[in-house]
Amino acid sequence: MRVAAVALNTFRETIRDRILGVIILFALAMIVASLWLASISLGQEDRMIKDFGLAAISVFGLIVAAFVAASLVRKEVEKRTVFIIFSKPVSRSEFIWGKFLGLAATMLTVLTGMTVFLFALAWMVAGSPSGSLLLAGLLIFLQLLVVMAMTMLFSTMTSAILASVWGICVYAAGQLSHNVLSLSRLGHSEVTHVLSTAVFFVVPNLSAVDLRAAVVGEAGHGTTLLAWCAYLVAYLVIALFAATWIFARKEF
């Protein structure tokens, strides 16, 4: 119940944020701009709108996830409002989980808006609806939840800017995690191999299911969708527990 109260407050706070509004407007403008790209694509309007539209949703969703998640906890600490919250019967873990769930609700609202907008645009251009676009939007949401959880974990340890940068790095590394092992095999150093193997196992695998590629007719990887979703949820829960554990030991 207390988690829900924190979450609701966080949702209200973030959804009213002007920066968020600007980002959403910019993302919608980018999606509409894909119409222009489509017009110079020689008969590939449908493909271009879907591909560039989903890419815009991913990039702007990532900006929201990394920058808003990083400032959520830090802002409360820096403005000292955290003391008012902790003077009430709210534990530190409830605070972290509430903040996360509130931002997740905001992210869901934002991504739903952008995905439905793109879906309608693609439907208008292609003449037929594409259900896989909606599924791709849902999977982007799941990926961004992991980035948010990791960014919140970093924000309990370091400054907001650094946490945002690390959050974006987690996203990029998650898209390329399999490359780390491939690259380490090129060299002969045992230390590099051990280190890259460690990185491979720690970094979240965000590219195992590639619905964005599937939407434009390219098959994704072999991992089943449900297993991958379960893995991402498990990963973000671990990240949030780690954030809670660190935040509980923090002296203000």
Place this chain on the structure above:
Amino acid sequence: MRRLLALAAVAVCVAVVIVYQTNRPAAATPNPVVFVPSPGFYKNFSPSVRATLADVYWLSTIQYYGEHVKSDHRLDSLPAMVRLVTSLSPHFTEAYFFGAFSMIDVGRPATAYALLQQGYRANPRDWRFPFYLGFFAYTYASGAHKDAVAAQWYADAARLPGRPAFVARLAAELATKGNETQTAIDLWTQVYCQGDKYARQKAVTALDRLLPTDKVAREKAVARLEPAVPHALFAQFVADLFQGYN
């Protein structure tokens, strides 16, 4: 006085910018040889990133084609660009067709043919690849066997889902023209089984010319075709081929 000087400075700057902007060339000089990265460079990127990169390169390929087809008619880098797009997104079928027909535009049918073969390997269920391969083999190849090669491609296309009915007839016509008698008989039989009244009429006329005229020999040849003809249709098939025989 200071304000007047400032206004004059701004007016001069505005004039300089306007003169420069209105006199700049509307388009850069197109260069027929552009840098195209190797597809291997991107091979470890995730499929989503590769598909988006393919679309970005697709747009630049079209721009490159448009610039040069209007000016110097040189498309030196086009094969590499199309190869990059199709390597990043192997199921992007339109890129293969665009690349192949563009290569024909600049007189490189062998490159076009190789590109379509690559596309067919990546998309073996798309009838358009063997269909266009057959068309290119028939139109641009030389040598005694080109009709037979084209017929073989059309025959491949005729076996794939979604192909129009005329593909099987084209294959049969070309096999007949290429003196591939047995292949032609098989293909016309296929046309007879799958086609409408018009197609059947064409098939009967062609088979009549291809099958032996001697009754016994013809009976043997038609008996060999029995497994290829649906059971319910076989009596009609025999009747059509033995019109005028006692």
